[in-house]
Amino acid sequence: MSLDEILFALLAGTSLVTAVLALLAREIVHTIMWIAILFVSLGLIYFLLEAPFLGVLQLAVYAGAVTILLLFAIMVVKKRIFSREAVTGIGITSVLLSVATALLLAGNALSLPYNAAGRTYPTPILSQSLFLDFGAWVIILGFVVLSALVGAVYLAKESRGRPIRAEGE
Amino acid sequence: MVDYFWYAFLVPLSTAIGFVVLGLGGTFFKKGGGFIAVIAEGAALVFGVFFAYQESLSSTLYHDTSFVWFALPDGTSFVMGTLVSPLGALMLLVVNIVGFLVVLYSMEYMAHEEGLPRYFAEMMLFLTAMNGLVLADNYLEFILMWELVGLCSYLLIGFFWKKPEAASAAKKAFLVTRVGDVLLFVGVFIFFTSLGGIVNPSITTSPYPGQVCSSAGINWACAGFTFAPPNADSNVVFLSANSVASVTAQDPNLMTLAGLLILGGAAGKSAQFPLHTWLPDAMEGPTTVSALIHAATMVAAGVFLLAITSIYIGFTPTAALVVLAIGGFTSLFAGTMGLVARDIKRVIAYSTMSQLGYMVMAVGAASLVAIGPGAAMFHLFTHAFFKALLFLSAGSIIHALGTQDLFAMGGLLRKMPVTGYTMLIGALALSGIPPFSGFFSKDGLLSLTWTAAQHYPGALVFFLMALVGVLLTALYIFRLWFLAFSGTEARESSAHPAHEPSWVMRAPLVTLAGLTLVAGFLPLLSGFSHLLPGVQWGAFGYASSGSGFTFSQTDLFLGLASLGLALTGLLTAYALWGNGRVFRLADESPLKGLHTVLVRKYYFDEAYDGLAHGGVLGIARAFDWFDRYVIDGTVHAFEDLFRIASERGRRIQTGLVSSYVSWVVFGLIVLVFFFLYALPYLTSAWGGG
Amino acid sequence: MIPLDELVLFSGLLFSLGIFGVLTRRNFIMLLISIEIMMNSAILNFIAFAAYSPAGNSLLEVSGQGIAVVLIGLAATEVALGLAIVLALNRIIGSVDVADAMQLKL
Numbered sequence: 001m002s003l004d005e006i007l008f009a010l011l012a013g014t015s016l017v018t019a020v021l022a023l024l025a026r027e028i029v030h031t032i033m034w035i036a037i038l039f040v041s042l043g044l045i046y047f048l049l050e051a052p053f054l055g056v057l058q059l060a061v062y063a064g065a066v067t068i069l070l071l072f073a074i075m076v077v078k079k080r081i082f083s084r085e086a087v088t089g090i091g092i093t094s095v096l097l098s099v100a101t102a103l104l105l106a107g108n109a110l111s112l113p114y115n116a117a118g119r120t121y122p123t124p125i126l127s128q129s130l131f132l133d134f135g136a137w138v139i140i141l142g143f144v145v146l147s148a149l150v151g152a153v154y155l156a157k158e159s160r161g162r163p164i165r166a167e168g169e
Numbered sequence: 170m171v172d173y174f175w176y177a178f179l180v181p182l183s184t185a186i187g188f189v190v191l192g193l194g195g196t197f198f199k200k201g202g203g204f205i206a207v208i209a210e211g212a213a214l215v216f217g218v219f220f221a222y223q224e225s226l227s228s229t230l231y232h233d234t235s236f237v238w239f240a241l242p243d244g245t246s247f248v249m250g251t252l253v254s255p256l257g258a259l260m261l262l263v264v265n266i267v268g269f270l271v272v273l274y275s276m277e278y279m280a281h282e283e284g285l286p287r288y289f290a291e292m293m294l295f296l297t298a299m300n301g302l303v304l305a306d307n308y309l310e311f312i313l314m315w316e317l318v319g320l321c322s323y324l325l326i327g328f329f330w331k332k333p334e335a336a337s338a339a340k341k342a343f344l345v346t347r348v349g350d351v352l353l354f355v356g357v358f359i360f361f362t363s364l365g366g367i368v369n370p371s372i373t374t375s376p377y378p379g380q381v382c383s384s385a386g387i388n389w390a391c392a393g394f395t396f397a398p399p400n401a402d403s404n405v406v407f408l409s410a411n412s413v414a415s416v417t418a419q420d421p422n423l424m425t426l427a428g429l430l431i432l433g434g435a436a437g438k439s440a441q442f443p444l445h446t447w448l449p450d451a452m453e454g455p456t457t458v459s460a461l462i463h464a465a466t467m468v469a470a471g472v473f474l475l476a477i478t479s480i481y482i483g484f485t486p487t488a489a490l491v492v493l494a495i496g497g498f499t500s501l502f503a504g505t506m507g508l509v510a511r512d513i514k515r516v517i518a519y520s521t522m523s524q525l526g527y528m529v530m531a532v533g534a535a536s537l538v539a540i541g542p543g544a545a546m547f548h549l550f551t552h553a554f555f556k557a558l559l560f561l562s563a564g565s566i567i568h569a570l571g572t573q574d575l576f577a578m579g580g581l582l583r584k585m586p587v588t589g590y591t592m593l594i595g596a597l598a599l600s601g602i603p604p605f606s607g608f609f610s611k612d613g614l615l616s617l618t619w620t621a622a623q624h625y626p627g628a629l630v631f632f633l634m635a636l637v638g639v640l641l642t643a644l645y646i647f648r649l650w651f652l653a654f655s656g657t658e659a660r661e662s663s664a665h666p667a668h669e670p671s672w673v674m675r676a677p678l679v680t681l682a683g684l685t686l687v688a689g690f691l692p693l694l695s696g697f698s699h700l701l702p703g704v705q706w707g708a709f710g711y712a713s714s715g716s717g718f719t720f721s722q723t724d725l726f727l728g729l730a731s732l733g734l735a736l737t738g739l740l741t742a743y744a745l746w747g748n749g750r751v752f753r754l755a756d757e758s759p760l761k762g763l764h765t766v767l768v769r770k771y772y773f774d775e776a777y778d779g780l781a782h783g784g785v786l787g788i789a790r791a792f793d794w795f796d797r798y799v800i801d802g803t804v805h806a807f808e809d810l811f812r813i814a815s816e817r818g819r820r821i822q823t824g825l826v827s828s829y830v831s832w833v834v835f836g837l838i839v840l841v842f843f844f845l846y847a848l849p850y851l852t853s854a855w856g857g858g
Numbered sequence: 859m860i861p862l863d864e865l866v867l868f869s870g871l872l873f874s875l876g877i878f879g880v881l882t883r884r885n886f887i888m889l890l891i892s893i894e895i896m897m898n899s900a901i902l903n904f905i906a907f908a909a910y911s912p913a914g915n916s917l918l919e920v921s922g923q924g925i926a927v928v929l930i931g932l933a934a935t936e937v938a939l940g941l942a943i944v945l946a947l948n949r950i951i952g953s954v955d956v957a958d959a960m961q962l963k964l
Contacts, residue, residue: 008860012868019872019895023879028887035891042898048860049909051923054901057930066894066937073887073941077948094827094881097834098874104841105870109863118859118909121920129920130927137924141931148935152942824960826889830880 008048011041032070039063050120053127173223174231174253180220180261181300183212188293195286203276206289210265210272210296217265217300224258225696238309252306255700256476259546260303263553264466266684268296270677271461274561277673278457278568288328288455295321299466303473308357311474315353315438318467319346325462326454338450345447349437353474356430359423421485428488431478432495432529439471439525442499446773448522449506452514456564459514464521464560465553472528472549476542484536490625493533493618497631499526502771504641508648509767512573513563516649517556520599523638524552530635531614534621534628543701544614551606551688555598558681559646562592565670565678566653575652579749582654585669589654591682596650598685600643600735606689611639612728619727639731643738648746656749865906872899886947886954890940897933901926 015038022034043058130138187209195202224231231253238249272292279288298317305311327339435441440448451463462468475492478484484492500523507519531545565588566581567573582589598605601612618635622628669675692698745752754764766772872895879892908922948954 002859004860005864008864012864015868016871016875019875022891022895023875023883023888028885031888031891035894038895039898042902045902046905049865049905051905051908051926054905054923054926054930057927058901061930061934062894062898065934069937069941070887070891073944076945077887077954091882093831094878097831097838097881098878100838101834101877102871102874104838104845105873106867108841108845109866109870112863112866114862114910118862119911120909121923126920126923126927129924133921134924134928137928141928145931145935148939152938155939155942155946826956826959827881827884834877834881 004048008045011045011048014038014041015045028074029071032067032074035070036063036067039067051126053123174220174251176216177220177231177251177253177304180213180216180265181297181304183209183216184293184296184300188290188297191286191293192290195290198286200276200280201285201289203272203279203285203289206272206293207269207276209293210269213296213300214265214269217261220253221258221262221700222696224253224255225694225699248307249310250306251304253304254477256473256480256542256546257303259550259700260469260473261300263469263550264296264299264303267465267553267557267681268292268299268461270680271457271465271557271561272296274460274564274674274677275455275457277671278564279455282328282455284328288325291321291324291328292458292461295325295462295467299470302470308360312350312353312357315434315470315474316350318462318470319343319350319438322346322451322462322467325458326451328454328458332453334450335453338447338453342447342451345444346437349434349444349471352430352437353434356427356434359427359430425485425487428478428484429491431474432488432492435471435475435529436495437471438474439468439529440522441471441495441526441529442502443773445499445503445522446770446777449510449515449518449770452512452518456514456560456567459518460557460560460564463518464556468521468525469528469549469553472525472532472545475529475532476546479532479536479542484533486537486625489533489536490627491533493530493537493621493628494631496526496528496530496533497618497628497634499523500530500638501634501641502526504638504645506767506770507645508641509764511575513566513575513578513649513653514560514573516575516645517559517563520559520642520646521556523642524548524556524599527611527614527635527638528552530631531617534614534618537621537625537628538617540617541701544610544617547692547701548607548610548614550691551598551610551685554681554684554688555595555605555607558591558595558678558685559599561674561678561681562588562595565674568670568674569668575649576751577660578653579660580654580656580658583657585654587669587675587678591678592650592654594682594685596646599646600739601639601731602643602735602739603732604686604689606685606687608732609689609692612731615639615731616724616727636731636734640734640738643735644742647739647742651742651746651748652751655747658749660751859909860906862906862910866903869899869902869906872896872902884955884957886944886956886959887941889956890937890944893940894933894937897929897936901929901933904929 018034018038018041022031022038025031025034039058039062043055043063046052046055046058187206190205190209191198191202198205231251236249272289275288275292279285282288295318298314298321302311302314302318305314323339323343326342327336329335330339433444437444448463448468452459454463479489503519503522503526507516507523510516510519528545528548531548532542535542535544565585566578569585570578570581572578594605598607601608603609615632615635618628618632622632692701754761758764769775876892876894876896876899879895880889883889883892904922904926906922908920908926911922944954947959951958953959
């Protein structure tokens with residue numbers, strides 16, 4: 001068992017455990033903490049897979065931006081943990097469905113035919129590919145991000161018009 | 170001469186123009202545009218007499234099928250054709266002569282009524298339809314016109330629509346004749362389906378040179394106009410030589426049924442038992458309408474229908490016997506009711522029913538002995554004149570007195586001599602006293618029926634009924650005449666003193682009286698006898714036309730018997746009601762019960778009401794139940810199904826995002842399972858690529 | 859090099875955990891977090907397969923990583939949009955519990 005595999009086992013175990021903890025946490029702020037650890041360990045896995053650019057991206061975008069954004073949202077909402085839904089929300093159906101998905105995907109994973117020899121790419125090749133082969137994708141992504149953010153700003157803004165009719169009001 | 174007949178459509182066209190002009194602009198003319206009606210009908214009269222004259226010269230069929238109404242994919246086409254036949258020509262004479270005189274008479278008789286343009290327009294429409302009916306060349310066209318005359322009858326009976334009696338009488342006439350019309354429809358459908366397909370392909374040429382048969386379903390002209398002698402072996406006696414070949418293969422029972430259904434239609438129109446109840450009530454209409462429609466023409470259309478059916482298609486012996494029976498029975502049955510009626514018009518209406526019964530009987534008898542229905546048609550011809558005369562005379566009395574109650578009249582002969590004597594002529598003709606026309610025609614058909622009764626003994630009963638009817642005819646019509654005209658004073662003083670009408674009304678009376686006198690002798694003209702196929706004359710008439718019936722002692726005896734019966738009736742009437750006497754049954758008389766039955770018209774109205782209430786209402790309730798619980802129930806069951814399903818189904822929509830996600834995940838699992846495991850397994854199992 | 863089947867197994871388990879979160883959590887923010895976990899497992903899959911892709915075609919060689927880059931961008935956008943929805947929802951119905959947002963119910 002190589003060092004890579006030992007490290008991967010550790011990181012994967014950490015990820016799964018933190019994911020479970022994040023989902024079961026009572027306090028939503030704790031969830032954010034666990035999820036931040038999950039994102040970091042995933043980024044480390046990307047480094048292990050010799051995709052350093054993606055690892056950095058993961059750390060910056062997920063462990064950094066997304067986590068902060070979630071914290072910010074919690075702060076704005078000013079709602080503490082919603083105790084009535086802590087563990088009681090786990091029904092038999094959801095457990096069954098999750099386990100079924102897990103079994104299905106695991107079964108698939110263990111029966112994958114693949115060539116054992118892995119390959120690595122230098123980051124410059126990825127960058128070339130991104131701006132040559134994936135140029136159109138990146139530009140479209142830019143527009144999508146732009147329009148989504150405009151929409152987000154619009155949604156987050158205090159509406160002066162008539163609010164949508166809702167039962168909660 | 171065939172070229173002349175191409176213009177036969179001018180007869181209905183004249184009155185059709187009159188109808189359009191009066192119907193659209195009648196209110197713009199003085200006196201409701203009566204003079205326009207007279208001009209239009211006068212034109213129709215001229216054309217009608219001309220074509221009848223041409224037909225009497227040639228006595229061939231003119232047949233024009235150039236106008237195709239509609240065609241079916243199988244090649245059958247329905248034409249609005251023109252058929253000028255001897256019978257049709259005779260009817261043209263009847264319709265237009267009576268029609269012209271009645272329209273002329275209407276100008277004064279109806280002058281003070283409200284809605285005069287409507288009256289004249291409807292009369293024009295009626296005459297158009299009636300002329301179209303006698304010129305129709307197939308059943309479909311005939312039925313179209315038949316319904317039109319029925320409509321006009323309805324409209325004109327209900328002319329005084331503000332009177333509830335008139336409105337309900339119009340409805341009654343319409344509904345009762347509708348029963349007959351439905352039967353007629355079914356009968357014609359049977360002919361279409363069973364004969365139409367056979368007659369058409371096999372008969373490609375008409376028996377008359379120069380005429381080509383179209384492929385119209387039942388085409389009268391193509392069915393031929395020759396008479397086959399009765400065949401002892403055959404179950405079906407068909408009069409047409411052409412049709413014998415093609416229809417003897419038919420099911421005789423089906424043909425009997427079709428004949429009876431046709432008889433049902435004729436019975437509805439001609440007010441024969443048991444569909445007779447509408448005709449007395451129809452007297453609520455104006456007297457002129459009664460004279461034209463309910464005495465001379467429309468009610469005779471039923472007899473005309475039977476006559477043409479007997480010529481072109483034929484009745485089976487059973488059907489012919491039933492026709493004879495219905496006619497013979499009605500002639501007596503109606504006469505008994507006429508004996509007790511108080512309303513002058515109703516007496517004449519019962520007389521009409523009775524006389525139509527004679528004609529129907531004669532058609533049946535002619536079919537039984539397989540000769541043409543000329544005797545019936547001749548009686549139709551003479552009857553039209555003297556019956557229209559009786560009605561118009563009655564109208565003259567009503568016009569003068571304002572009442573229709575016979576017992577309120579009396580002593581009118583001095584004040585209204587013209588009316589009185591013309592009516593006397595009509596009454597004598599109706600009773601069958603020579604030399605008036607009714608004698609000859611009635612003698613002819615009685616003699617014919619006697620001949621038929623010798624071949625078919627069952628007919629003898631109805632022949633005897635008809636003979637008794639002769640006695641009753643004389644009795645009730647002279648009861649009417651004596652009650653109205655004899656004596657010195659009216660039994661009830663009327664609002665206005667009796668007076669003779671003006672010449673506009675007198676002229677038709679005198680003309681009709683003249684026609685009544687001469688009509689009996691018309692067959693002496695050889696041309697006219699062409700219009701009466703297979704006519705057979707009695708003792709005082711003329712040699713029969715080629716059917717083997719010759720002058721015999723029997724005929725002489727029959728003629729004398731009927732004359733004796735008529736005279737007996739006349740003298741009895743004089744004894745009971747003559748000279749201002751009024752005979753009433755004493756209350757304790759044993760005949761009082763019979764009298765009540767007759768006055769209540771054998772309780773037919775009550776029976777039909779009961780039938781309607783019990784039978785029709787029961788059926789209606791059954792249908793209502795069926796509609797409510799079976800049809801609506803099915804609909805409601807579907808409704809409930811979808812309502813319950815949607816009520817259950819909407820519970821899937823919890824609104825909870827988790828549940829939606831559950832379904833999405835479930836679908837995802839199914840898809841992944843299918844594509845990862847099931848599909849590869851299936852493709853390998855089925856040996857696919 | 860880490861074996862591919864272990865990577866795919868790991869990402870599958872992570873994905874199932876994400877589904878578990880989506881199914882059980884009723885807090886809208888928790889839903890978002892669960893969805894992010896699922897997204898991450900998918901991105902991990904792309905990167906793992908990119909490490910085992912056949913050589914030759916330059917586009918194919920790095921397509922896994924390229925798609926992963928695009929996906930990370932999309933995921934960030936999605937989080938931003940989702941959090942804006944959270945704010946709007948909080949403002950409108952005064953709660954971020956999906957059980958309180960029942961307008962989808964008939």
